[in-house]
Amino acid sequence: MIIKKIVQVGNPLLAKKSKIVSNFASKEVQNTIKNLVDSMRYHDLIGMASSQIGKKFRIFVTEVRKTKFRTPKDIDKLRIYINPEIILKSKQEIIIYEGCGSVAYGKLFAPIKRPKKINIQAFDEKGNKFKFTANGLLSRVIQHEYDHLDGIEFTEKIIDIRKIMSSDEYKKRIASKKNHLMKSQQNKCMTKEKRKSSYN
Numbered sequence: 351m352i353i354k355k356i357v358q359v360g361n362p363l364l365a366k367k368s369k370i371v372s373n374f375a376s377k378e379v380q381n382t383i384k385n386l387v388d389s390m391r392y393h394d395l396i397g398m399a400s401s402q403i404g405k406k407f408r409i410f411v412t413e414v415r416k417t418k419f420r421t422p423k424d425i426d427k428l429r430i431y432i433n434p435e436i437i438l439k440s441k442q443e444i445i446i447y448e449g450c451g452s453v454a455y456g457k458l459f460a461p462i463k464r465p466k467k468i469n470i471q472a473f474d475e476k477g478n479k480f481k482f483t484a485n486g487l488l489s490r491v492i493q494h495e496y497d498h499l500d501g502i503e504f505t506e507k508i509i510d511i512r513k514i515m516s517s518d519e520y521k522k523r524i525a526s527k528k529n530h531l532m533k534s535q536q537n538k539c540m541t542k543e544k545r546k547s548s549y550n
């Protein structure tokens with residue numbers, strides 16, 4: 351079931367710690383997972399935690415789908431995390447812009463600094479334990495969703511409030527950055543070509 355109204359920041363539900371899941375097969379847990387997946391896709395988010403749909407389970411989902419703004423290496427399948435634990439964080443930290451369905455329905459983006467890589471372990475919807483290393487955008491989404499389970503909203507971690515952007519402005523800039531990158535790569539190729547021809 352799609353939950354159309356995502357719980358918005360300011361609602362005390364979002365600031366509470368979520369509870370460990372003990373009965374994986376319960377109807378409420380299984381419904382929560384299904385509703386999270388449906389709602390994440392409906393709202394075009396790449397991750398969603400149970401508190402965002404009004405449930406207090408330690409459950410979140412991620413799915414980094416293809417868009418014109420994401421590189422192919424960012425794309426990742428649907429994953430369900432129950433009782434997750436981040437067991438290792440890289441010392442190296444990077445700044446990435448984040449948005450959240452619970453903050454103005456994802457219309458606000460801001461720079462956040464977090465570890466680049468993480469190791470995470472969790473249980474899937476069938477109760478099977480899994481563990482993997484996440485990097486790039488997936489690592490970022492996992493850390494953002496994990497914070498939701500502890501009642502932490504990404505806005506608490508904004509490193510420079512002067513750099514907040516609307517999602518439209520953010521996307522515009524990524525698009526222009528991408529074009530700029532493509533142009534500079536074309537130029538590089540051209541310079542190489544020129545150099546080559548001058549040797550001939």
Ligand SMILES: [Zn+2]
Nearest residue numbers: 449450451452
């Ligand atoms: Zn969020």
